[in-house]
Amino acid sequence: MSNVVVVYHSGYGHTRVMAEAVAQGVERHLGSACQLIPVEDVHDQWECLHQADAIIFGAPTYMGSASASFKGFMEDTASFYLAQPWRDKLAAGFTNSGCLCGDKLNTLLQMAVFAAQHSMIWVGLDLLPARSSTGIFDGQLNRLGSSLGVMAQSNVEQSPEHAPPLVDRRTAAHLGERVARLAERMGHPSI
Numbered sequence: 241m242s243n244v245v246v247v248y249h250s251g252y253g254h255t256r257v258m259a260e261a262v263a264q265g266v267e268r269h270l271g272s273a274c275q276l277i278p279v280e281d282v283h284d285q286w287e288c289l290h291q292a293d294a295i296i297f298g299a300p301t302y303m304g305s306a307s308a309s310f311k312g313f314m315e316d317t318a319s320f321y322l323a324q325p326w327r328d329k330l331a332a333g334f335t336n337s338g339c340l341c342g343d344k345l346n347t348l349l350q351m352a353v354f355a356a357q358h359s360m361i362w363v364g365l366d367l368l369p370a371r372s373s374t375g376i377f378d379g380q381l382n383r384l385g386s387s388l389g390v391m392a393q394s395n396v397e398q399s400p401e402h403a404p405p406l407v408d409r410r411t412a413a414h415l416g417e418r419v420a421r422l423a424e425r426m427g428h429p430s431i
Contacts, residue, residue: 241271242423244416245289248298249279249310253400255300255336258392261409262296262334265416272420279313286320293423294330295360296416297351301335304343306350314354324359330426331355332363332419334390334412336404348388363419364388367411381411390415 244266250256259276266274275292277285289295299310306314333351335344352362369385372378383405384391390412394403 241273242266242269242293242420242427243291244272244274244294244296244420244423245277245292246274246296246298246416247277247279247282247289247313249300249307249313250298251300251302251307251309254392254394254404255298255334257400257409258334258336258390258404258412259298261412262298262390262416265413265418266296266420268413268417269420269424272424274416274420279309282313282316290320290325292329293427294332294363294419295326296419297331297333297354299333299335299347299351301337301342301344301347304346306335306347314350317358321358326355327359329358329360330363330419330423331358331360332389332415334392334415336392336394336408338394338396340384340393342393344384344391345386345388348386348391352388362388363415363422365390365411365415366418367414370407379407379410381407381414383407383411
């Protein structure tokens, strides 16, 4: 059993859809629980984050980095940085942008460095990149080929009901399940 928190910002709803997919993946791991916390609500939820076994970060990529709201959340953690309440917790991340590239890797790198500053242990995506000689991936996970975390792409004209694509959501659920499983193993090393 593991207790995982997903803390995220979603400007247009697409990243919220990814956060929900991550949470579904966490809860697929028997006995694991997941709480979703939008960054707008984090000030009432610090203790929940401090008590979690793992924290998964999610933010849209705007102009080549995490959204300003997510960066505000990161900066707000300075108030407890020296106490290191997140030391040795697992961390992972996901991001979404309107463009196929959208410089999403930079956002995941920001999250990984942020986790390292809090002495957390980063969990990457354990999937090989999807492969296709035709450009059709037939539902293969990790469509955008990331290793550091989950990358999703949402056409900007599509509503969150239709984007990001199902395969990106399934990749996010895979990450959530992986983090829940690893958090349980860390709490019970004999598993």
